[in-house]
Amino acid sequence: MAASKVLAGARVVLPTGIVTDGRVNVEGTRIAGTAPAGAEIIDVRDHWVVPGFVDIHNHGGGGASFTSGSVEEILQGVHTHRLHGTTTVVASTVTGDMHGLAERAGLLSELAEQGDIAGIHFEGPFISPCRKGAHSEELLRDPDPAEVRKLIDAARGQARMVTLATELPGGIDSVRLLAERGVIAAIGHTDATYEQTREAIDAGATVATHLFNAMPVLGHRAPGPIAALLEDERVTVELINDGTHLHPASLQLAFHHAGADRVAFITDAMDAAGFGDGRYMLGPLEVEVADGVARLVEGGSIAGSTLTLDRAFQRAVTIDKLPVEDVVAALAANPARLLGAYDKVGSLEPGKDADLVILDAGFGLKGVMRKGEWVVEPHLG
Numbered sequence: 439m440a441a442s443k444v445l446a447g448a449r450v451v452l453p454t455g456i457v458t459d460g461r462v463n464v465e466g467t468r469i470a471g472t473a474p475a476g477a478e479i480i481d482v483r484d485h486w487v488v489p490g491f492v493d494i495h496n497h498g499g500g501g502a503s504f505t506s507g508s509v510e511e512i513l514q515g516v517h518t519h520r521l522h523g524t525t526t527v528v529a530s531t532v533t534g535d536m537h538g539l540a541e542r543a544g545l546l547s548e549l550a551e552q553g554d555i556a557g558i559h560f561e562g563p564f565i566s567p568c569r570k571g572a573h574s575e576e577l578l579r580d581p582d583p584a585e586v587r588k589l590i591d592a593a594r595g596q597a598r599m600v601t602l603a604t605e606l607p608g609g610i611d612s613v614r615l616l617a618e619r620g621v622i623a624a625i626g627h628t629d630a631t632y633e634q635t636r637e638a639i640d641a642g643a644t645v646a647t648h649l650f651n652a653m654p655v656l657g658h659r660a661p662g663p664i665a666a667l668l669e670d671e672r673v674t675v676e677l678i679n680d681g682t683h684l685h686p687a688s689l690q691l692a693f694h695h696a697g698a699d700r701v702a703f704i705t706d707a708m709d710a711a712g713f714g715d716g717r718y719m720l721g722p723l724e725v726e727v728a729d730g731v732a733r734l735v736e737g738g739s740i741a742g743s744t745l746t747l748d749r750a751f752q753r754a755v756t757i758d759k760l761p762v763e764d765v766v767a768a769l770a771a772n773p774a775r776l777l778g779a780y781d782k783v784g785s786l787e788p789g790k791d792a793d794l795v796i797l798d799a800g801f802g803l804k805g806v807m808r809k810g811e812w813v814v815e816p817h818l819g
């Protein structure tokens with residue numbers, strides 16, 4: 439069992455605001471209300487302590503793919519993201535054939551049961567060929583509710599989210615099915631109109647998969663999915679804040695319009711995250727990563743990111759100039775709520791898992807704790 443610790447003197451970001459000269463008490467694997475007797479005191483003056491990050495859309499990292507890697511490789515990918523502050527990660531798959539995806543769901547569900555990942559996100563195959571991004575066109579299919587059901591059944595209670603193009607035949611019925619089964623229906627890789635998107639939200643869709651990316655642009659007479667997703671209080675919008683997927687002004691527009699409570703920063707990371715440039719496979723498609731930007735070898739579509747959430751945090755505060763507490767909400771509380779896990783993770787409140795990140799004054803990562811154990815020992819120098 440992890441020893442007790444008190445992190446003292448930090449700027450601590452709590453749901454109620456920022457506490458200067460704050461303390462975080464850790465007893466075993468959890469956050470405690472008061473300092474445990476005999477706790478090790480760690481002086482974290484001039485640093486921030488924020489909740490561990492929660493990534494609801496992530497395809498891999500550390501050279502490993504959640505869609506095709508072995509168990510060992512998947513765990514390596516999970517560990518890579520933990521080193522960058524992501525203490526809770528949902529494993530995302532890319533489009534594959536139904537049999538292969540069901541098999542993958544079985545394997546990932548075991549890792550979810552063990553607590554290594556926080557469930558499964560299926561991105562594809564129920565997406566639009568017009569907005570396929572880095573998904574194999576020949577494997578795409580309409581969202582037939584019977585097939586959607588097969589996939590989530592194969593995940594044995596560990597399916598957390600399915601991204602689908604809700605305008606396709608069977609789309610709305612599939613959204614209803616997912617909502618009934620307690621799985622997030624996410625609108626994405628879609629060619630829907632504004633009206634079609636509203637219909638899907640009314641049917642129970644609650645997330646916009648990487649808003650702006652892989653959907654029609656915001657037109658003045660055809661506002662499309664972006665306007666419908668941004669304006670509706672029931673929807674949380676995912677944003678990839680890597681400086682490549684979104685122009686900073688688009689990010690600002692979304693953040694300010696949706697409000698800090700309705701944004702989830704995601705990585706949409708692929709194998710190269712935390713690893714390096716080179717050639718990779720994304721499902722069956724070949725990807726070239728150069729200068730940290732992943733593109734399909736054929737056609738040049740952006741193919742996921744090499745982002746880690748510590749960089750998303752730093753960008754959001756230092757480049758986008760967003761308030762720290764809003765960034766923390768978008769990286770921890772909001773995605774934790776979406777997953778139905780806010781009772782355990784997503785904020786630094788007593789009783790929750792001791793998942794936290796230490797950042798220096800420039801928002802560089804200086805320590806990561808998960809369930810009371812250091813993943814990255816604090817280096818505070």
Ligand SMILES: [Zn+2]
Nearest residue numbers: 495530561706
């Ligand atoms: Zn993705």
